[in-house]
Amino acid sequence: MRALTVLKTVAMAAVAFIMLAGAPAHAEWRKATSEHFIIYGDVSESRLRTYTQKVERFDQLLRIWFPPRDTTLITPRLAIYLADGTPDMRKVWPDIPDNVGGFYTPGEERIFAVTGGTGAENDQTLFHEYGHHYMQQNLTGAYPGWFVEGFAEYFSTADLSPDRMRVGLNNPGRMNSLSMGANSWMPFEQVLRSRSFDTGSRGHLYYAESWALTHYLISRQREKLGLYLAAVMSGRDPVEALVGTIDRTPAQLQDDVRRYLSGPINFLSEPHDFPLNEVTITTLSPAEAELVWLDLRLARFVPEELRAGNLAEAQGIAARYPGDPMAARVLAQAHLDMKQPDDAVSVMRPIVEANPNEPLGLRFFATTLMDAGDAARENGDDDRRRALYAEARGALGRAYAADSMDYRTYLALTRNRRGAPNFPSDNDLVVLRTGVELAPQVSNLRYQAAQAMMSRGQYRQAVVYLMPLANNPHGGEQLNEVRALLQEAMQKAGAATAAQVAPAS
Known part of the structure; x- marks a missing residue:
């Protein structure tokens, strides 16, 4: 019996070792x-x-x-x-x-x-x-x-x-x-x-x-x-x-x-005595630690040939951490990269229902809804598109109420409103200006703000928003479009100024 007990103990230890070896290593990320x-x-x-x-x-x-x-x-x-x-x-x-x-x-x-x-x-x-x-x-x-x-x-x-x-x-x-x-x-x-x-x-x-x-x-x-x-x-x-x-x-x-x-x-x-800054340190959860690099990879442009591999990796991690909000967001993003917006919505919906006041989840859920709505329009289903965009609008409102410092919410609100009969309204301009204040580094946010200003005749303000993009030493996206829009804004700003100072006839 003793020999059998020893053999069982050795076998159990071997199985445990194999299971641990097969599981991903969790670094102590902080x-x-x-x-x-x-x-x-x-x-x-x-x-x-x-x-x-x-x-x-x-x-x-x-x-x-x-x-x-x-x-x-x-x-x-x-x-x-x-x-x-x-x-x-x-x-x-x-x-x-x-x-x-x-x-x-x-x-x-x-x-x-x-x-x-x-x-x-x-x-x-x-x-x-x-x-x-x-x-x-x-x-x-x-x-x-x-x-x-x-x-x-x-x-x-x-x-x-x-x-x-x-x-x-x-x-x-x-x-x-x-x-x-x-x-x-x-x-x-x-x-x-x-x-x-x-x-x-x-x-x-x-x-x-x-x-x-x-x-x-x-x-x-x-x-x-x-x-x-x-x-x-x-x-x-x-x-x-x-x-x-x-x-x-x-x-x-x-x-x-x-x-x-x-x-x-x-x-x-x-x-020079630099004052010590208060620093709070926390430890990431096992899911967050495992997702660090994949999450960032998906936040950049992903070449098409890598997208299926990213999706498989995200699916594997999400399976290990069912119900984890970050694992769900990363998986949903991988689905969006694969042009699978309905799958992304299905991943995010239960997460938002379980965490109804979590701003990151709400904002990203709205993104999946709008992607699904755009796909519905491409398939000729405008009614479904309107319904999905309306649901996204509600999610974005709750995301904004929970965190008004996330520039991505302002981008998403603008996307949701674009195409409306009165776009851009005064409130739309406030949304875009606030987004640029929070993230002036994001070129497309500045560009959209300038476009909206020009559509309302605010040409001089548009010039202010476009000049940093035109002077960007790295060029950046949309450079030719930026230069053309800047030239148009400068010409119209000059014409508007001349009209303001012209003597009455």
Whole structure:
């Protein structure tokens, strides 16, 4: 009997081992919430807290040097995900280049950043991307493309300890690009008017010269830089705006920058007591931990050949966590990617019924309903489309009541209203403006707001919304459409202004 008992014990242990080995490993993922960030990582609590404080110090640095235009505006926190190198990042961006240390996605479904680690090189990438995020969120205006990149590059090398700031440190990579001889530089006239996406193989020079020009002007001509930026944002040509502000020709300014770089690079190093930011750390549930990368992958554009695999992965996870809200949302998104909106509705409906006041679920349920409604219209069933859109409208109302800070709800409300006889109404314009205030980084949100304003004759306001898109150094989606719409808005704004000041006949 003893031998049989021992054999049974060994057998049970073996079965248990096999079951554990076959189940997915659940990492100890944690979430840190601070004033400006929500940071996720499969790291220890102390390491996550230390990292969050470091990123908050960087935000404080930007606020010291370039304070927000509107200090009363409450802005959403940026989500940052700590990856363990390129293999983790490929779970979100499958074809990410090997030399990328992190990336930032300001999408209609999510605004987030992923960093490949917590080392100095990864920090430089994250600080660069957060520089863009901060500028778009807090320094509203149509900055010239070279300054958008130069600003991000200038602050990306910052070294911040709890009691000291070092700002404007040398950037060896950019200096290396500029050390191949004066004749290799792009002419500053081209740099001032260009964007990174249209500089072709000389893109590395565009970034380097933008960094060098920004470094020089912040260090030596900061007051004149402010005058110049104001002139460009008022609509002046980036080259012509030098007159009366910096008062140098592009060639003279380029010589000034070359001479500046030939000596020691100026940087600021001074004591500064950064206040400790309150950080709350929680542990993700097993389902949330398993879904981190798939959720982000689905928030980006998914190539068609990967969609079936994503759906199978989402189905497997949802089966392990029946009734879990996040597992259901991810599965529903995978169904939408596969053009299966009715299946997505079926997944989300019981989740919303079980969690009637959960804003993420309500908002996404509305999205599935509208996708199903659009499919019904394509099949000639307008009555079903109207019914589904009406149900979506109710869900969006409850989502807004539960959380008025989610820009995606404002996008969905606009989608739901589009096509109505009185669209865009005054309330529709308020919805779009509020969405842009919450997420000015989302290009399509700005574009839709400008379109709505123009349809109501608000051409000058539309110009303000379109100019940052037209000046985006990365180009962005709909660039040709943006430029055409901006040109139309500027022409009509000029005509409207002329009509206002014309003498009465």
